[in-house]
Structures are given as C-alpha cells and as structure tokens.
Amino acid sequence: MAAQTPVVIPSGTLADALTALGKQANIDIGSSDANLTSVRVKGFSSDKPAARLLDRLLNGTGYQAVSISGSAFRIVPRPKPAPVVKVRGTPTQAPDLRAGSDIVVIASKRDRNLSDYPGGTIVMKSSDDAFGPLGSGGSQWLLNRTPVLQSTELGSGRNKLFIRGIADSSFAGPTQATVSTYYGGVRVGYSGPDPNLNLYDIDQIEILEGPQGTLYGAGSLGGIILLNPRAPQLDKVGASAEIGASATQHGGFGYDSAGMVNLVPWTDHIAVRAVGYRNRSGGFINSPGIGKHLNSLTQTGGRISVRVRPIDGMTIDGSYILQNSEQPDLQYANPTFGALSHIEAVAQPFADHFRMARVVAEQRFGNGWLLSISAGRVNHDTEQRYDATRAPPPADPVAYDESIDIGLTTVEAHLGRSQANGGGWLVGFSGVWDTTRAGRTFGFLATPRDLIGVSNRTQERAGYGEWTLPIGSKTTVTIGGRYTSARMDGEPSRTPTNRDFIKGQTTKRLDPELGLTHHLTERLQLFGQYTQGFRTGGLAVARGAGRVATYDSDHVAVGQVGLRLFRTGATGVAGYTAVSYARWTDIQADLVSITGFPYTANVGNARILTFEAAADWAITGDIRLRSAVVLNRSRLIDPPTEFASSGSRPLPASPSLTGTGRLAWAHKYGGHEFRADLHMRYVGKSRLGVGPTLDIPYGNFFDTGATAAMAFGRIETSLTVDNLLDTRGNRFAIGNPFAIQPRDESTPLRPRTVRVGLSTSF
Numbered sequence: 001m002a003a004q005t006p007v008v009i010p011s012g013t014l015a016d017a018l019t020a021l022g023k024q025a026n027i028d029i030g031s032s033d034a035n036l037t038s039v040r041v042k043g044f045s046s047d048k049p050a051a052r053l054l055d056r057l058l059n060g061t062g063y064q065a066v067s068i069s070g071s072a073f074r075i076v077p078r079p080k081p082a083p084v085v086k087v088r089g090t091p092t093q094a095p096d097l098r099a100g101s102d103i104v105v106i107a108s109k110r111d112r113n114l115s116d117y118p119g120g121t122i123v124m125k126s127s128d129d130a131f132g133p134l135g136s137g138g139s140q141w142l143l144n145r146t147p148v149l150q151s152t153e154l155g156s157g158r159n160k161l162f163i164r165g166i167a168d169s170s171f172a173g174p175t176q177a178t179v180s181t182y183y184g185g186v187r188v189g190y191s192g193p194d195p196n197l198n199l200y201d202i203d204q205i206e207i208l209e210g211p212q213g214t215l216y217g218a219g220s221l222g223g224i225i226l227l228n229p230r231a232p233q234l235d236k237v238g239a240s241a242e243i244g245a246s247a248t249q250h251g252g253f254g255y256d257s258a259g260m261v262n263l264v265p266w267t268d269h270i271a272v273r274a275v276g277y278r279n280r281s282g283g284f285i286n287s288p289g290i291g292k293h294l295n296s297l298t299q300t301g302g303r304i305s306v307r308v309r310p311i312d313g314m315t316i317d318g319s320y321i322l323q324n325s326e327q328p329d330l331q332y333a334n335p336t337f338g339a340l341s342h343i344e345a346v347a348q349p350f351a352d353h354f355r356m357a358r359v360v361a362e363q364r365f366g367n368g369w370l371l372s373i374s375a376g377r378v379n380h381d382t383e384q385r386y387d388a389t390r391a392p393p394p395a396d397p398v399a400y401d402e403s404i405d406i407g408l409t410t411v412e413a414h415l416g417r418s419q420a421n422g423g424g425w426l427v428g429f430s431g432v433w434d435t436t437r438a439g440r441t442f443g444f445l446a447t448p449r450d451l452i453g454v455s456n457r458t459q460e461r462a463g464y465g466e467w468t469l470p471i472g473s474k475t476t477v478t479i480g481g482r483y484t485s486a487r488m489d490g491e492p493s494r495t496p497t498n499r500d501f502i503k504g505q506t507t508k509r510l511d512p513e514l515g516l517t518h519h520l521t522e523r524l525q526l527f528g529q530y531t532q533g534f535r536t537g538g539l540a541v542a543r544g545a546g547r548v549a550t551y552d553s554d555h556v557a558v559g560q561v562g563l564r565l566f567r568t569g570a571t572g573v574a575g576y577t578a579v580s581y582a583r584w585t586d587i588q589a590d591l592v593s594i595t596g597f598p599y600t601a602n603v604g605n606a607r608i609l610t611f612e613a614a615a616d617w618a619i620t621g622d623i624r625l626r627s628a629v630v631l632n633r634s635r636l637i638d639p640p641t642e643f644a645s646s647g648s649r650p651l652p653a654s655p656s657l658t659g660t661g662r663l664a665w666a667h668k669y670g671g672h673e674f675r676a677d678l679h680m681r682y683v684g685k686s687r688l689g690v691g692p693t694l695d696i697p698y699g700n701f702f703d704t705g706a707t708a709a710m711a712f713g714r715i716e717t718s719l720t721v722d723n724l725l726d727t728r729g730n731r732f733a734i735g736n737p738f739a740i741q742p743r744d745e746s747t748p749l750r751p752r753t754v755r756v757g758l759s760t761s762f
Contacts (some may be wrong), residue, residue, distance in 0.1 A: 332735020701729020
C-alpha cells in the first residue's frame with residue numbers, strides 16, 4: 001500500500017518506531033515481545049509501500065514481520081541463522097531449519113504458530129493447489145486432501161462430517177454434530193447436516209482435531225473446521241472470475257461460475273468485497289418411468305463483506321451469506337435395475353436454504369493483546385421427500401416428507417495474547433441459542449397425515465480460559481478449561497402415546513485441557529494433548545408410533561501424542577505422525593428403523609485408537625509429493641439390548657483405513673506458469689450404523705483424478721478429470737431409508753467427469 005504522504009520514523013526504540021509506522025501507514029502491527037523496547041533503530045523518511053518500510057525498519061534488528069492479512073502484521077523473532085557446516089572442505093550456510101514455523105493457526109483464537117501448537121491440526125491454503133472449480137468442490141475438496149476428515153454420502157447439504165473416527169451415525173437428526181464448522185470465527189451450525197458451503201474466495205482452511213471442548217464447547221467432539229475467507233482489502237480495488245463446463249460419462253452436463261469484486265469507497269478505512277456463484281453438476285442416476293440423470297445438483301449463492309477500520313488497530317468485519325442447493329432426486333442405485341439406476345414411484349427431491357449474518361470486531365493493542373467480539377445469526381432450512389411406496393405398481397405412491405428449520409444465534413468475546421517465545425493466554429465467554437423445528441408427514445400424495453415431531457430449544461453459556469507457559473527455550477505447557485451450562489427443552493408437536501420422557505434437562509460441566517510441545521531438535525517437535533468434549537441431551541422422536549424419548553448427554557475424552565517435522569528450506573520433507581486414544585460414553589445416534597422412520601437413541605460406549613501420518617516432500621522447486629494415511633480401530637462396548645448385535649463391532653461411518661496422495665508439478669517459463677497434478681483417495685470398509693437393521697457394509701474403493709493448467713498473464717485455463725479410472729465404488733450403503741430392508745442399495749462414485757475451466761483476476 002502506498003502511503004499518501006512520506007512516512008517519518010524517528011530514531012529511538014523499535015517499539016516506538018513500529019507504533020509510528022502503524023499510525024502513519026494505516027497498518028496494524030502487533031507483538032507480544034517486551035524486548036522491542038530495548039532495541040534501538042535509526043530514523044528515516046520514505047514514501048515507499050508499507051510492507052517495504054516494515055522490512056527496512058526490521059532489517060538488522062533480529063525480528064521479522066509475519067503477515068496476518070493484507071494490512072496486519074505480527075512481529076516475531078527472526079529464526080537464528082543455521083550453523084555453518086563444511087561440505088568437502090567448503091563452508092556453506094545450512095538452510096533455515098524452522099521453515100514453516102510462521103504458519104499461523106487462526107483457529108487457536110490467539111494466532112499461535114503451528115510450531116507451538118500442542119494438538120493435531122491441518123492448515124490448508126487454498127492457493128497451494130486451487131486447480132479447477134475450487135468453490136463448487138465444497139466439502140469434497142477437503143475430503144480429497146486429508147484422510148482425517150470423513151463424510152456420509154446422502155448428498156450435498158445432507159451429509160455429516162467426522163474427524164478422526166469420532167462418528168456416531170450416518171443420519172442427520174436432532175443431535176448436535178460431532179464436528180462444528182466456523183466461517184470467519186462464527187459458528188455455522190449447531191445441529192443438522194453440513195450445508196456444504198461454496199469455497200470460492202476462501203483463503204485458509206483449518207481442521208483442529210478434537211475434542212475442542214476448551215475453545216469451542218459442546219458439539220466439537222471430533223473437532224472443528226474453520227473457513228477463513230479473504231477479507232476485504234482496504235488499499236486496492238480488485239476482481240476475479242471463474243467459469244467452467246463439465247460432462248459426466250453416462251450422465252449429463254454441468255457448469256460452474258463464480259466471481260468476486262473488491263471495492264474501496266474510502267482508502268484505508270472502508271472496503272467492500274462481494275462474491276457470487278452458481279454451479280450445476282450433471283446427474284448420472286436414472287429411474288424408469290421418472291427420468292434420466294435425476295441427481296443433478298444446482299447451487300446458487302453469494303457473500304458480501306464489509307471491513308471498516310475506524311481507528312488504528314481496530315477492524316470491524318460484517319458479512320451476509322446466502323446459499324440455496326436443490327437436487328431433484330437421490331443419488332443411490334439398486335443393482336437390480338443397473339449400476340446407475342434405481343426404481344421409485346415418486347421423485348425424491350431435496351432443497352437446502354442457508355442464510356448467515358456475522359459481525360466480528362477486533363482490537364489489537366500495542367502490548368500484543370487482542371480483543372475479539374463476534375456475533376452471528378444463522379437460518380438453515382431443509383426439505384426432503386422419500387418414496388415410501390411398498391406396494392408394487394400401479395399402487396398409488398406414498399411419500400414421507402420432512403422439513404427442518406434451524407435458527408442459531410451466537411455471541412462470543414475473548415481477550416488474549418501470544419508471545420514470541422510460544423507463551424500466552426486467553427480468556428473468553430460465549431453464548432449459544434439454537435432452535436430446531438421438525439415437521440413430518442406420511443401418506444398418499446393427496447392425503448398425507450402429520451406425524452409427531454419435536455421442537456428443541458437449546459441455551460448454552462460458557463466461560464473458558466487457556467494459559468501457555470514456556471519452560472526453558474524448547475518446551476511449552478498449556479493448561480485450560482471451559483465451564484458450560486447448557487439447557488435443552490423439547491416440545492412434541494402433538495400429544496405422544498407415551499409419558500416416560502422428560503421435556504427439558506440441564507447439563508453443567510467443566511472440560512479441562514492439558515498440552516505440551518517440546519522441540520527435540522530445530523526441525524523436530526514433540527507434542528501431546530489431553531482434551532474433553534460433550535453434547536447436551538434432549539428430546540427426540542423414538543421408535544414406535546407416536547412416541548418420543550429423552551436421550552442423554554454424551555462425553556468423549558482423548559489423549560494424543562505426536563511428532564512434527566519442519567522442512568529444511570525450499571526442498572525436503574515436512575510431515576507429522578500422531579497416535580490418539582478416545583473414550584466415548586453414552587453415544588448419541590440418529591438412526592432409522594427397519595420401516596424407514598427416523599429416531600434417536602443412546603447406543604452405548606466406545607473406545608477408538610487412531611494412527612495418522614502425513615508427509616509433504618518438495619522433491620524439487622517444481623515437484624511436490626503429498627501423502628497421508630489414517631488407521632482407525634474403534635469398538636462399541638456396553639450397548640443396550642436392542643443394539644447388542646453391534647457389541648465389539650466398529651463404529652459406523654469410520655473406515656479402518658483411509659489414505660490420500662497427490663503429486664503436483666508447477667513451472668514458470670517466460671512469464672507463463674504451467675501446472676499439473678495427479679491425486680488419489682482410498683476409503684476402506686465401513687458400515688452404515690449400529691444395530692442389525694443398519695449393519696450394512698460399504699466402502700473399499702479408490703477415487704483418482706488429474707488436472708492440468710496453464711496461466712498466461714492474468715488468464716488461466718485448466719482441464720480437470722475426476723474419477724479418472726471411472727470406478728464404480730460404493731461410497732455409501734443407503735439412499736432411501738424406506739427401502740432399507742432388502743439391504744441392496746449403494747451410492748456409486750460420480751462417473752468420470754471432464755471439466756474445462758477459465759479464470760482470471762485483476
């Protein structure tokens with residue numbers, strides 16, 4: 001950013017010089033290092049851009065600036081020069097052994113460096129390998145890049161996400177999700193399915209393995225996913241656009257389009273960023289008498305964000321997000337009617353409507369403190385229909401219709417400080433108010449009848465704190481805790497046939513945290529963590545006509561230990577490996593009966609042992625190989641009588657082996673850039689759910705893909721092939737729960753799909 005007038009920096013302490021630079025150049029500069037006041041610098045005057053002035057000011061001081069956003073920087077000690085080594089008698093400088101230590105874990109709520117974080121976390125920059133339609137890929141983009149994340153496959157907007165094998169069931173009902181998704185620091189959902197938000201113009205995505213009870217509270221048993229969007233830029237106008245056309249073998253045609261514009265009404269003080277998109281994936285499932293290519297998915301949405309900087313060190317971000325997803329039919333197949341076909345008497349459409357408003361205000365103080373206050377409101381509504389016709393044609397069709405309306409309000413405030421030596425602290429308060437209403441009908445299309453449903457209202461208030469203490473120069477210890485008081489009240493839509501239930505219940509608990517990091521060498525870090533998490537109990541529809549039942553809170557405790565290896569310079573190997581053990585009690589699960597109707601119950605306890613490893617090998621400056629694997633061994637123990645057949649069996653939707661791999665090449669020549677990659681994903685065997693009805697296997701398939709792209713100036717063209725080998729693997733064992741009894745449904749992978757894309761930015 002060019003300063004409007006020459007910046008004048010007086011001679012004096014580095015702390016005073018940074019303060020002067022921040023005020024005159026309208027940038028946010030933060031640090032928690034008290035030694036800045038003892039470093040002397042010479043004054044100067046210049047009209048160069050702020051980033052260059054900052055580099056000049058820090059030159060020779062032993063400090064460097066880490067960019068947090070386009071106009072915010074964190075001052076940290078510069079890594080010590082590597083030791084001089086001799087190679088065949090010639091002294092050379094070894095590469096930086098702490099490369100990667102400046103990766104900031106935003107989800108830690110106090111901008112901790114990855115090298116200081118004691119738990120399992122995955123940080124992905126969208127710019128690393130954002131080939132093709134990144135936005136329309138949504139959650140699938142994440143699944144293809146890390147085996148730590150798993151998903152059900154009912155369809156976009158209906159799926160549940162799981163992290164590291166903490167998987168309760170294959171259906172989305174009134175229970176809280178085990179994984180919480182956050183957009184720009186504000187919670188996206190409390191219960192219900194993942195809305196599969198479009199990822200266009202998202203800057204960084206983080207997965208914090210759970211439980212995350214201390215920082216994020218109830219509903220983070222498996223962990224959290226943070227989508228961090230690109231913030232409006234206060235110093236420059238910009239825009240980008242992307243279009244693509246695709247064709248699915250054995251299926252239909254699709255398209256994707258997205259665009260962004262960044263406007264600056266008042267330089268350095270107000271900026272507006274708007275994103276819009278519309279995508280359609282071609283269908284590939286047929287149904288005799290209904291039509292062909294029925295399961296096409298259309299997604300339309302947009303975001304508008306405003307950033308205001310009223311005073312130095314303060315930013316206020318406001319956003320409004322909307323997204324609509326529609327699918328005219330389900331994506332399952334029945335082998336009796338073909339590998340890509342099923343039979344139905346009536347179409348089974350689905351619609352998802354998501355709205356979110358958020359505001360986040362942050363103040364960075366000169367002493368390194370960060371105060372953040374946020375609030376959000378989410379309205380998430382879904383509608384779906386299942387064919388429940390049991391008599392053969394020409395019987396009149398019977399349908400089960402369900403609508404779910406979710407209203408979520410969240411507020412949070414936290415104050416924290418991170419120190420350059422890895423220490424720091426955080427204190428905060430949060431409040432959650434969630435209302436979920438479910439409506440259900442069943443019967444002939446002309447004369448459906450209402451079924452009993454339940455409306456749940458949840459109020460959650462919590463206070464939390466975390467403190468990290470350096471011990472020497474290589475070790476930090478983190479302790480923390482969260483006290484939560486949560487109240488859930490349920491109300492049946494009509495008088496139930498039973499009375500053995502409780503409408504409301506309160507849960508009060510303290511969830512502790514203990515973490516440790518130790519640098520064995522300058523490259524190798526040992527980390528360990530113990531955390532807890534829970535979900536509140538509530539009221540839900542039970543098995544049997546017109547019945548409801550109370551389900552209890554569940555609780556998980558996880559201990560993990562691992563190693564992180566940082567890369568040595570531009571080439572070499574980085575990676576991590578970790579082992580975790582989880583004890584999960586009174587597991588809540590959303591299930592379906594043999595007749596297809598949904599219900600909720602506690603299904604027992606579980607023990608989960610997980611091994612995970614990942615490697616990132618920069619073979620040369622142009623070639624990079626990434627691979628990761630997760631081994632999961634879970635067992636259900638002490639199940640109630642009705643689920644006794646699942647005792648000592650693995651948990652549902654948790655493959656015993658999942659792996660990903662990616663070989664990428666990028667080369668610049670004559671001002672142009674050429675890129676290509678080949679990727680694969682393996683998903684091992686799993687099963688649908690708990691109990692004899694849902695003990696149906698699926699999985700054990702490979703999914704492969706390839707991309708090539710060429711950038712000429714501001715224009716990039718790309719060719720993408722998904723499911724390169726046109727595999728027919730079964731990624732899920734159900735589509736229509738009312739046809740579950742024959743146990744012969746499967747959800748095939750999308751057949752080979754070819755996409756041609758064009759993108760630009762300026």
